[in-house]
Amino acid sequence: MIKKIGLLTSGGDSPGMNACIRAVVRTAVYNNIEVIGFLKGYEGLIDNVFVELKRESVSGIIQKGGTILKTARSERFWKEEGRMQAAKNLEKNNVDGLVIIGGDGSFQGAIELSKLIAIPIVGCAGTIDNDLVGTDFTIGYDTAINTVIDALDKIRDTADSHDRVFVIEVMGKDAGLIALRTAIASGAEALLVPELKNDSASLISKMKQWRSTKSSKIIVVAEGDQSGGAFKVAETITTNYPEFDVRVSILGHIQRGGNPTCMERVNASLVGFNAVKALMNGHKNEMIGIINKQVAYTPFAKAVKHNLKLNKDLEELIEILSS
Numbered sequence: 021m022i023k024k025i026g027l028l029t030s031g032g033d034s035p036g037m038n039a040c041i042r043a044v045v046r047t048a049v050y051n052n053i054e055v056i057g058f059l060k061g062y063e064g065l066i067d068n069v070f071v072e073l074k075r076e077s078v079s080g081i082i083q084k085g086g087t088i089l090k091t092a093r094s095e096r097f098w099k100e101e102g103r104m105q106a107a108k109n110l111e112k113n114n115v116d117g118l119v120i121i122g123g124d125g126s127f128q129g130a131i132e133l134s135k136l137i138a139i140p141i142v143g144c145a146g147t148i149d150n151d152l153v154g155t156d157f158t159i160g161y162d163t164a165i166n167t168v169i170d171a172l173d174k175i176r177d178t179a180d181s182h183d184r185v186f187v188i189e190v191m192g193k194d195a196g197l198i199a200l201r202t203a204i205a206s207g208a209e210a211l212l213v214p215e216l217k218n219d220s221a222s223l224i225s226k227m228k229q230w231r232s233t234k235s236s237k238i239i240v241v242a243e244g245d246q247s248g249g250a251f252k253v254a255e256t257i258t259t260n261y262p263e264f265d266v267r268v269s270i271l272g273h274i275q276r277g278g279n280p281t282c283m284e285r286v287n288a289s290l291v292g293f294n295a296v297k298a299l300m301n302g303h304k305n306e307m308i309g310i311i312n313k314q315v316a317y318t319p320f321a322k323a324v325k326h327n328l329k330l331n332k333d334l335e336e337l338i339e340i341l342s343s
């Protein structure tokens with residue numbers, strides 16, 4: 021019987037985390053379950069810093085980016101001493117279920133924590149990178165890709181006016197999923213992602229045909245691509261084709277902020293609601309996701325095993341559309 025839930029957000033923040041927090045709290049309150057929110061992710065769990073979350077505590081947050089619970093990438097939690105302290109605090113506070121909203125590092129942490137406690141843990145996939153197994157869209161991804169295409173459309177205006185080549189770096193330290201969709205949606209001429217073997221050398225050979233056309237070109241590069249980042253790519257282009265007027269733009273943390281999209285808010289709410297239901301129904305050590313509009317439960321150990329494979333259709337699509 022679940023009477024009290026602990027809740028935290030961990031790792032990089034993502035738009036929609038607040039909508040998820042709101043859904044967890046309101047679903048719990050509706051079912052007469054108390055909620056305490058630990059601040060700054062695992063740091064708050066180690067230091068026992070938390071706030072009680074009532075129905076009103078989560079008013080007016082569904083539209084806000086970031087996380088009202090704050091977040092952190094906790095170094096201390098990777099040491100056994102930190103985890104032991106976190107486990108003790110959960111027991112001390114009589115928490116009988118824990119909801120973690122975060123990405124792959126946060127769920128690796130959850131796996132370690134679950135070895136020390138009997139309390140069930142469930143996760144809500146929150147990261148802009150979309151690099152978790154067991155959900156179509158992680159919380160934050162839809163908003164982030166919309167932020168990116170807004171930026172790419174604007175860059176296209178200036179690129180067109182000057183007939184320039186732009187190399188744009190987007191987030192995704194381990195995955196090119198932000199890059200892939202935004203390259204398709206913005207009509208980019210080239211894409212460099214860790215999942216594909218289209219490295220700088222193949223880009224340079226593809227660029228040969230661009231010499232005859234005087235028009236703007238956009239190359240989207242994922243942060244984690246083996247080419248070494250946008251500046252490196254731009255340098256290689258300039259060395260090979262000094263005639264191109266090349267500019268670089270690194271979109272950076274702008275991708276993590278902003279008001280969540282409508283789809284994001286609904287998706288995050290559904291995930292939060294299902295996380296509480298999962299605890300009530302005896303689930304543990306699983307990530308809650310949505311696949312084909314249905315709730316899906318994936319063991320943490322599998323959720324963190326993102327493989328470097330792209331959707332074949334999308335891969336072929338970008339190849340054809342950018343040729």
Ligand code: F6P
Binds near residue numbers: 031032093149192276
């Ligand atoms: O949350 C994941 C992510 O957005 C990555 O794509 C990026 O590399 C990283 O966060 C940046 O994290 P930080 O803000 O901690 O430097």
